[in-house]
Amino acid sequence: MLLINCPYCGVAAEETELHAGGEAHLKRFGPDSSDDDFTGYLFHRENPKGVHFERWRHVNGCGKWFHAARCTNTLEVFGTYSAQTTEPPKDLLDTLRAKRPGFKWRNIA
Amino acid sequence: MKRYSAFAVAREALRYQTGWERAWRKPEPKKKYDVIIVGAGGHGLATAYYLGKNFGIKNVAVIEKGWLGGGNTGRNTTIIRSNYLQDPSAAIYEKARSLYETLSQDLNYNIMFSPRGVMMLAQTEHEIRGYQRTAHANNLQGVETHFISPARVKELCPIIELKGPRYPVLGALWQPRGGTARHDAVAWGYARACSDMGMDIIQQCEVTAIRQEGGKVQGVTTTKGEIDCDKLGIVVAGHSGVLAEMAGFRLPIESVALQALVSEPIKPCMDVVVMANTVHGYMSQSDKGEMVIGGGADGYNNYTQRGSFHHVEETVRALVETFPMISRLKMLRWWGGIVDMTGDRSPILSKTPLEGCFINCGWGTGGFKAIPGSGWGMAELIAKGYSPLTAEFGLNRFREGRFIDESVAAGVAH
Numbered sequence: 001m002l003l004i005n006c007p008y009c010g011v012a013a014e015e016t017e018l019h020a021g022g023e024a025h026l027k028r029f030g031p032d033s034s035d036d037d038f039t040g041y042l043f044h045r046e047n048p049k050g051v052h053f054e055r056w057r058h059v060n061g062c063g064k065w066f067h068a069a070r071c072t073n074t075l076e077v078f079g080t081y082s083a084q085t086t087e088p089p090k091d092l093l094d095t096l097r098a099k100r101p102g103f104k105w106r107n108i109a
Numbered sequence: 110m111k112r113y114s115a116f117a118v119a120r121e122a123l124r125y126q127t128g129w130e131r132a133w134r135k136p137e138p139k140k141k142y143d144v145i146i147v148g149a150g151g152h153g154l155a156t157a158y159y160l161g162k163n164f165g166i167k168n169v170a171v172i173e174k175g176w177l178g179g180g181n182t183g184r185n186t187t188i189i190r191s192n193y194l195q196d197p198s199a200a201i202y203e204k205a206r207s208l209y210e211t212l213s214q215d216l217n218y219n220i221m222f223s224p225r226g227v228m229m230l231a232q233t234e235h236e237i238r239g240y241q242r243t244a245h246a247n248n249l250q251g252v253e254t255h256f257i258s259p260a261r262v263k264e265l266c267p268i269i270e271l272k273g274p275r276y277p278v279l280g281a282l283w284q285p286r287g288g289t290a291r292h293d294a295v296a297w298g299y300a301r302a303c304s305d306m307g308m309d310i311i312q313q314c315e316v317t318a319i320r321q322e323g324g325k326v327q328g329v330t331t332t333k334g335e336i337d338c339d340k341l342g343i344v345v346a347g348h349s350g351v352l353a354e355m356a357g358f359r360l361p362i363e364s365v366a367l368q369a370l371v372s373e374p375i376k377p378c379m380d381v382v383v384m385a386n387t388v389h390g391y392m393s394q395s396d397k398g399e400m401v402i403g404g405g406a407d408g409y410n411n412y413t414q415r416g417s418f419h420h421v422e423e424t425v426r427a428l429v430e431t432f433p434m435i436s437r438l439k440m441l442r443w444w445g446g447i448v449d450m451t452g453d454r455s456p457i458l459s460k461t462p463l464e465g466c467f468i469n470c471g472w473g474t475g476g477f478k479a480i481p482g483s484g485w486g487m488a489e490l491i492a493k494g495y496s497p498l499t500a501e502f503g504l505n506r507f508r509e510g511r512f513i514d515e516s517v518a519a520g521v522a523h
Binding site (some may be wrong): 052 | 351363408412415
């Protein structure tokens with residue numbers, strides 16, 4: 001059972017309180033984009049074995065969406081942060097670089 | 110290879126079982142092979158087997174990071190059926206089901222195929238209409254299925270409660286030729302036959318890089334050294350994304366955990382397979398008497414081969430309403446596997462942007478039933494560059510919008 005801290009209400013929420021929302025920080029491409037960009041946006045999700053950035057929703061709690069950094073190989077949750085951002089906060093990235101030297105996710109390293 | 114037979118059993122009985130040989134050799138890798146298959150699960154071994162049997166390509170290595178059949182081949186609920194809505198799916202799954210019928214004889218290895226029949230319960234009005242449509246589609250595809258009444262459901266499976274409070278049974282899609290098989294034996298049987306053809310099955314050998322030159326595959330780097338090849342087949346299910354990254358292309362796949370469990374063994378009480386897709390659960394009884402129960406996949410990416418307990422709880426809670434007698438059973442074992450999910454819930458059997466490199470993945474929650482058909486098609490694809498069985502399952506279908514949309518057709522649990 002994952003335990004994830006909701007950054008809005010501060011609750012250490014159990015997995016059953018949460019809903020997984022898939023990959024974080026998607027760049028959206030519309031009808032005017034190239035086929036490659038549109039295919040990538042629709043289907044090519046990041047699927048790392050290791051550090052992953054995701055969206056979660058505290059569905060049976062405050063109801064708000066937020067972001068989380070989690071390891072798909074150990075299920076360790078590194079931290080959570082606001083949904084109102086397009087990239088992970090610096091302090092979380094520093095934690096990740098210390099804990100998982102050499103990690104890479106898209107162009108974040 | 111010494112053949113297994115009644116005579117062999119009698120002969121060995123008379124000489125204290127001293128004459129049995131290893132089922133497959135344990136070779137060290139050669140410098141070069143015509144074809145390397147990465148992944149010695151059911152699909153990888155079947156691919157190698159049909160490369161040898163149908164196309165005479167026997168200079169083949171099957172490389173496995175762990176042990177043979179230790180991934181999803183040994184972790185599924187062993188259900189075999191082919192009652193799919195879309196034509197390309199029905200074709201490849203029906204090919205697999207029909208190959209399963211004679212696989213024990215073909216491999217000289219008892220895979221315990223048991224065509225006991227598979228029923229998918231209709232528990233809402235929508236499901237009734239959906240399954241009637243599937244039954245009509247299956248009739249056109251040459252797959253024998255029927256839509257049956259609740260009374261017939263009760264006759265085939267007396268332990269079902271038809272008038273459950275939330276989920277009444279309103280009918281079912283019945284495939285009498287579906288069933289189960291011994292999943293490990295499928296991998297072992299193919300491995301033994303491959304080894305007998307002179308193929309090398311190399312276990313405990315992890316691929317760490319895929320070498321290429323001028324856009325063409327050269328070979329793989331492994332924990333047992335470098336091995337060259339003309340063609341490479343990647344058949345690694347949950348880790349497909351990891352291997353694709355080594356080869357330098359992306360896959361429309363996410364890896365998630367799928368779980369199953371068995372109860373303590375009990376007397377025979379159910380001789381069909383029952384799937385209840387509305388409540389996301391399916392059940393059959395193994396030859397050992399255990400009730401084999403599977404449910405839905407977790408909602409988040411995962412490589413740990415462990416899932417969330419509450420998913421199992423939800424599955425069992427729902428099944429107890431349809432099968433009240435299982436409420437007092439104890440759980441015996443519980444496990445998870447990493448499945449590779451595509452956007453349309455259909456597999457990918459395809460050439461890749463890297464010349465000479467082929468991929469077979471994306472079977473998601475329903476790979477076991479497809480093993481012989483998948484191997485058959487994949488072998489043809491690798492040997493000839495084209496197979497009618499796999500033609501619709503190319504990587505380009507996502508870009509071109511030609512989905513084989515079983516996620517809508519089946520909903521879940523396929």
